[in-house]
Amino acid sequence: MNIRSLTRGDGVVIGAAVVLFIASFLSFTSYECPGGGDCGPTFNAWDSLSTVMSIYIGGIIGAALLILSRGMPGRKVAGLDLGQFGVALTIFALWTMFWTIIDMNSAGAGAILGLLGTIALAGGAIATPLVPALKAPLVGAPRPAAVQPPYGMQPQPQGGYGYPGAGAGQPSYGGQPGQPQPYGAQGGQPQAAAQPAAAGPADTSQGGAPSDFTPFWFAVPVARPLYGEDGSPTPIAELAPGTWYLAVEQRGPGLVAQTQDGRRGVLQDTSGIQRG
Numbered sequence: 273m274n275i276r277s278l279t280r281g282d283g284v285v286i287g288a289a290v291v292l293f294i295a296s297f298l299s300f301t302s303y304e305c306p307g308g309g310d311c312g313p314t315f316n317a318w319d320s321l322s323t324v325m326s327i328y329i330g331g332i333i334g335a336a337l338l339i340l341s342r343g344m345p346g347r348k349v350a351g352l353d354l355g356q357f358g359v360a361l362t363i364f365a366l367w368t369m370f371w372t373i374i375d376m377n378s379a380g381a382g383a384i385l386g387l388l389g390t391i392a393l394a395g396g397a398i399a400t401p402l403v404p405a406l407k408a409p410l411v412g413a414p415r416p417a418a419v420q421p422p423y424g425m426q427p428q429p430q431g432g433y434g435y436p437g438a439g440a441g442q443p444s445y446g447g448q449p450g451q452p453q454p455y456g457a458q459g460g461q462p463q464a465a466a467q468p469a470a471a472g473p474a475d476t477s478q479g480g481a482p483s484d485f486t487p488f489w490f491a492v493p494v495a496r497p498l499y500g501e502d503g504s505p506t507p508i509a510e511l512a513p514g515t516w517y518l519a520v521e522q523r524g525p526g527l528v529a530q531t532q533d534g535r536r537g538v539l540q541d542t543s544g545i546q547r548g
Contacts, residue, residue, distance in 0.1 A: 277342050277495035277512040278410040281400025285362075288393035289335035292365075295389055296328040298382030316382050327369045331393050334361030338397055345497050345507045362397045366390040367536055409513045453476060489516045489548030490529075497536035498529060508537050516548055 296317040317324040337358030341347070349357045369390045373379050379387075400406045491514070497507035501523075509531055511517055519539075521528035526540045539545075 277464050277510060278536035279368050279400060279406060279494060280408050281403070281406035282339060282342065283394050283410045284396035284406070285335045285338050285393060285400075286394060288389050289332045291389035292328050292331050292386060292393065295382045295385035298325055298385060300382045301376065302378045302380040304353070314380075317386070323372065325392065327365050327372065330361050330368075331365035331390055334358045334365060334397070335393060337361065342495060343510070347509055359394075359397045362390070362394040366394040409494055411514075487518060487520050490519055490527075490545045491516055491548070492539075493544040493546070496539060496541055498531070498535075498539055500527065500537055509535055510538065 298316060299314040300316050300319075300323070304340070317328050337349070337354050341353065341355035341358065344354060347354045352360070369383075369387050373383050373387050376383060398400065404470055492511045494513060496511050498509040498547055499505070500508050511529065511531070515532065517532070518530045519527045520536070521540050525542065526538050527542055528536060529539045530536045
């Protein structure tokens with residue numbers, strides 16, 4: 273699991289799961305003893321198997337499935353995606369906790385903290401795909417330092433492409449040297465390369481990328497799936513923030529990208545990516 277693939281919403285989910293675990297050991301009920309005497313041992317969620325499994329453990333398992341779905345996109349449980357199954361569990365935990373605390377005469381610290389934890393857990397699970405602020409990376413993606421380019425390629429001062437930040441004097445495809453440029457600023461098409469493309473129709477006679485497409489390095493703002501070039505709906509890999517990938521071909525509105533281990537696939541969502 274690459275921690276840079278986690279979002280702020282995932283951070284909320286993880287924090288809520290920790291709160292639930294702590295709350296399960298606190299007093300579940302609260303009552304005053306007549307005359308201020310000792311009414312015996314306190315009761316927590318672990319004293320009731322149905323309570324601890326349906327609310328506390330159920331919510332924690334839901335959070336774990338949500339986090340696992342980041343590293344294993346496309347995996348299913350009972351016909352549902354791991355993330356969908358996790359969301360369902362968090363909602364079930366909140367639903368059970370809500371009616372349990374409504375039915376209680378006097379809720380203890382464990383029950384109150386459990387209600388707050390399930391609200392945060394279910395809220396984070398549901399809102400993460402919908403709220404842009406929660407979809408932002410949990411850990412920022414620092415720009416890589418100047419390192420040896422992967423795939424055995426060397427920086428080329430005249431056209432071509434090299435690893436991002438490989439040389440202070442190397443042009444960065446229409447911007448200042450070493451500064452990432454947002455992709456899609458020109459109507460969704462790659463920005464102009466340092467060397468202007470020759471006029472005339474694109475040459476695709478060799479079955480490769482059009483002659484006016486210049487491969488470039490890019491990074492994604494959040495984790496995104498990479499699909500097979502054969503059009504399969506199941507992702508073959510996940511692109512993580514903080515890592516540079518090579519765009520080798522334009523494929524409609526998407527890009528054919530190559531991962532660091534040499535796998536190639538189609539990145540369908542190119543919004544917000546940064547060029548190297």
